[in-house]
Amino acid sequence: MKQMIIEGQNILTGKIDIGGAKNSAVALIPASILAKGKSIITNVPNISDRDALIDILKILNCEVTLNDDELIIDTTNLKNSLIAEKYSSRLRASYYFMGALLGKEKHVEIYIPGGCNIGSRPIDIHLDGFKALGARVTIEENKYILDADELIGTDINLRFASVGATINLMFASVYAKGTTVIHNAAKEAEIINIADFLINMGANITGAGTDTITIKGIENRELKGATIKVLPDRIEAGTYIILGALIGDNLTINNIDPTTIKALTDKLTQMGSKFTIKDNSLTISKSPNLKAIDIQTAVYPGFPTDIGQPMSVLLTQSHGTSVFEETIWENRMGHVPSLNKMGANITVNNMTATIKGPTPLKGCEVIATDLRGGASLVIAGLIAEGKTIITDVEHILRGYENIDKKLQQVGAKITIKEI
Numbered sequence: 028m029k030q031m032i033i034e035g036q037n038i039l040t041g042k043i044d045i046g047g048a049k050n051s052a053v054a055l056i057p058a059s060i061l062a063k064g065k066s067i068i069t070n071v072p073n074i075s076d077r078d079a080l081i082d083i084l085k086i087l088n089c090e091v092t093l094n095d096d097e098l099i100i101d102t103t104n105l106k107n108s109l110i111a112e113k114y115s116s117r118l119r120a121s122y123y124f125m126g127a128l129l130g131k132e133k134h135v136e137i138y139i140p141g142g143c144n145i146g147s148r149p150i151d152i153h154l155d156g157f158k159a160l161g162a163r164v165t166i167e168e169n170k171y172i173l174d175a176d177e178l179i180g181t182d183i184n185l186r187f188a189s190v191g192a193t194i195n196l197m198f199a200s201v202y203a204k205g206t207t208v209i210h211n212a213a214k215e216a217e218i219i220n221i222a223d224f225l226i227n228m229g230a231n232i233t234g235a236g237t238d239t240i241t242i243k244g245i246e247n248r249e250l251k252g253a254t255i256k257v258l259p260d261r262i263e264a265g266t267y268i269i270l271g272a273l274i275g276d277n278l279t280i281n282n283i284d285p286t287t288i289k290a291l292t293d294k295l296t297q298m299g300s301k302f303t304i305k306d307n308s309l310t311i312s313k314s315p316n317l318k319a320i321d322i323q324t325a326v327y328p329g330f331p332t333d334i335g336q337p338m339s340v341l342l343t344q345s346h347g348t349s350v351f352e353e354t355i356w357e358n359r360m361g362h363v364p365s366l367n368k369m370g371a372n373i374t375v376n377n378m379t380a381t382i383k384g385p386t387p388l389k390g391c392e393v394i395a396t397d398l399r400g401g402a403s404l405v406i407a408g409l410i411a412e413g414k415t416i417i418t419d420v421e422h423i424l425r426g427y428e429n430i431d432k433k434l435q436q437v438g439a440k441i442t443i444k445e446i
C-alpha cells in the first residue's frame with residue numbers, strides 16, 4: 028500500500044513534461060498482437076497499467092523489452108492462452124485483448140476486465156459488435172469466450188460513441204472478410220493514434236477521428252510489426268494546467284497538443300484564467316477572482332469526463348456557484364466527500380455537483396477512490412493549508428507517470444511512501 032504526503036501552498040514554477048497518453052497506450056500495447064513480428068511503441072507512459080498489459084503479453088508468449096519509454100514487442104511466437112482473472116482484473120483495458128485476439132486468432136478466453144469503480148461499465152456494445160462480425164459470445168460466470176469460424180465485415184451502428192467499443196471493433200475487423208463500417212464511432216484523438224498504428228502495420232482503415240470509420244479487411248495477408256509514437260496525454264496535461272491556474276507562477280506544461288485540450292482551455296478562458304499557448308506548450312499562472320462556471324461533460328470534442336474531477340477543485344476556488352454535470356459515468360463523484368472534508372462546499376445530486384466557492388481548503392487524511400478522483404485530491408492537497416495524506420495512491424499511479432517527481436521539480440512538497 029502506498030501513501031502520498033503533501034505539504035500544501037507552495038507556488039509551482041518551472042516546466043512539466045507531459046508523457047504519452049494512457050488511454051492510447053493501453054490500446055496500442057494489445058494492438059501489437061495483431062501483427063506478426065516486432066513492433067516498437069515510443070513515448071509509452073511509465074504507469075502501472077502499462078506493466079499490467081506487459082504481463083498479459085508475456086502470458087501470450089510475446090517477447091517484451093522496455094527501454095525507458097520505448098516498448099519493443101515481438102509477437103513472432105504468439106500463443107493464444109486464457110487470460111486469467113488475476114491479470115484481466117488489474118485494469119479496464121485488458122478488454123482490448125478481446126478484439127485483438129478475436130481479430131488475429133478468431134478465439135479468445137478472458138475473464139472480466141477491472142478498472143476504476145466509476146460506474147457499472149457494461150461491455151454490451153463491444154459484444155454486440157463482435158456478434159455482428161460473426162463471432163459467438165459465451166459468458167461462463169466471469170469468463171468471456173469469443174469464437175468465430177470466419178469474421179465478415181458489416182455495418183455496425185454503435186448505440187453510444189464508446190471509445191473502447193470503437194477500438195475493439197477496429198481490432199476485430201482488420202482481418203475480416205469484406206468491409207466493416209463503424210457508425211457513430213468515438214472521435215477521440217486516441218482513436219486516430221491507434222488507427223495510425225494499425226495502418227502502419229498494413230491495415231486498411233479510413234475515417235478515424237470522424238464518426239464513420241471504414242475498415243477493409245485484409246483477409247489473406249498478415250499485418251507486419253510497425254512503429255508508433257503515443258500521442259501526448261491530454262488528461263495529464265489538463266490536470267497540471269488546472270494546478271497552474273490554482274497555484275502556478277509561470278508554470279509551463281510541455282509536450283502538449285493544444286487542439287486536444289481546447290474544451291478545457293475554452294472553459295479556463297471563460298473563468299478569467301490567463302495563460303499563453305506557444306507551439307506545444309502552455310504557460311499558466313494563478314489568476315485572482317476566477318469566475319464560477321457551469322460545465323457538462325460530453326464525448327470528444329466536448330469537455331472530457333476524465334478532467335471533470337480535477338476541474339471540480341478549481342471550481343471550489345472560483346467566485347460564485349458552479350454546476351458541474353457528469354454525463355458519461357454514473358459514479359464519478361467519489362472524491363467529493365474528501366474535498367468536503369478538506370473544506371469545500373459541494374453538494375451532489377445524482378450526477379450533478381453544485382460547488383460554492385471560494386472556500387479555503389485545509390489538509391487532512393483522505394482516500395483516493397479512483398484514478399481521476401485521486402488526481403483531484405493531489406491538486407486539493409497542493410493548494411490546501413498544511414499536510415494532506417492521501418491513501419490508496421495506487422489508483423493514481425495507474426494513470427499518472429512519476430507524478431511525485433514531476434511535481435517536486437516545479438516546487439511541490441510531495442512524497443510517496445510505502446506503508
Ligand code: EPU
Pocket residue numbers: 050051053119120143145146147148149150151152153154187188189190191192213262332333355356357398399426
Ligand atoms: N458503455 C456501455 N456499453 C458498452 C461500452 C460503454 O453502456 O459496451 C457506456 C459506459 O457505461 C459509459 C459510456 O458508455 O457510460 C462511455 O464508455 P466508453 O466505452 O466510451 O468508455 P471506455 O472506453 O470504457 C475510455 C477511457 C475512460 C474514459 C472514457 C470516455 C480507457 C481505458 N478508458 O473508457 O478513461 O473516461 O473512455 O472518454 O481508454 C480514465 O482515464 O480515467 C478513464 C476512465
